[in-house]
Amino acid sequence: MQSVLTDPPGIFGIPWFADFNDPDNFMRELISSTSSNNLGKFSNPAFDLLVDNAAQSGAPLERQELYIQAEILLRKTEVALIPIYHSTIGKQKT
Numbered sequence: 001m002q003s004v005l006t007d008p009p010g011i012f013g014i015p016w017f018a019d020f021n022d023p024d025n026f027m028r029e030l031i032s033s034t035s036s037n038n039l040g041k042f043s044n045p046a047f048d049l050l051v052d053n054a055a056q057s058g059a060p061l062e063r064q065e066l067y068i069q070a071e072i073l074l075r076k077t078e079v080a081l082i083p084i085y086h087s088t089i090g091k092q093k094t
Contacts, residue, residue, distance in 0.1 A: 023067040027051045031074065047073050 018025040028051040029035055033043035047070055054066035 023071075024051070024055050027067060027070055027074075028055055042078070044073065044078055047078070 030037050031042055032038060032048050032051055033041075033045075034048065050066050050070040050073065054063045054070065057063040057066060
């Protein structure tokens with residue numbers, strides 16, 4: 001982990017589990033340029049503004065739309081991360 005903090009490679013994996021069921025737990029807490037958890041050093045002022053505005057919004061539909069815009073920027077414009085694994089721990093098989 002220390003090498004990721006001091007000299008991150010071009011690609012690396014990190015485990016992250018949501019503390020609560022909210023997009024902020026990933027978007028602002030993990031990817032925002034002001035977050036200490038942003039190990040990939042992603043930085044985009046438009047993304048930061050969207051997630052900061054979403055976090056401060058008291059209107060659920062507006063908040064959702066801001067996070068959707070941030071996700072679009074993140075996955076279509078910047079491609080800052082590639083989610084390659086989704087845990088099945090705690091899920092029932094159907």
